[in-house]
Amino acid sequence: MRSGSITTRHCSSGAWPRAHHGSGLGKLLLFERLLHVATSAEPATRYVTVDTSPQVSPFFQHCGFELTSIWPGGYRSGMDMHELRFDLAGISLAELEARRDAALARCGTVLTPGVAGDRSQPPMVGQP
Structure with a gap:
């Protein structure tokens, strides 16, 4: 999406099984x-934008996304839609790398078999 001289990318993602919530994988x-x-x-x-439900919006806000609008009944199901954006100009590449690396370290601790906090095996790529 392009608005004037500012280009925006939309980020899409999938849902994770509850067993993996808090693992750092997301x-x-x-x-x-x-x-x-x-x-x-x-x-x-x-800007990277995402639209999501009110239940998932806090995850993105915790990761640095800004809530830009709420559309009551914005999804066909009637559920509210939250629109959020992440301003890439407001963060350095080093900080993004540090946040990614911290999440990777958390994944290794939580998802590695035999390590305290193991919640089960992560899903295989390409499988539901």
């Missing part, structure tokens, strides 16, 4: 995706 994937947009997007992108 943050790891999100910050890796933000790093990719920050370093590879053509044309250069300032």
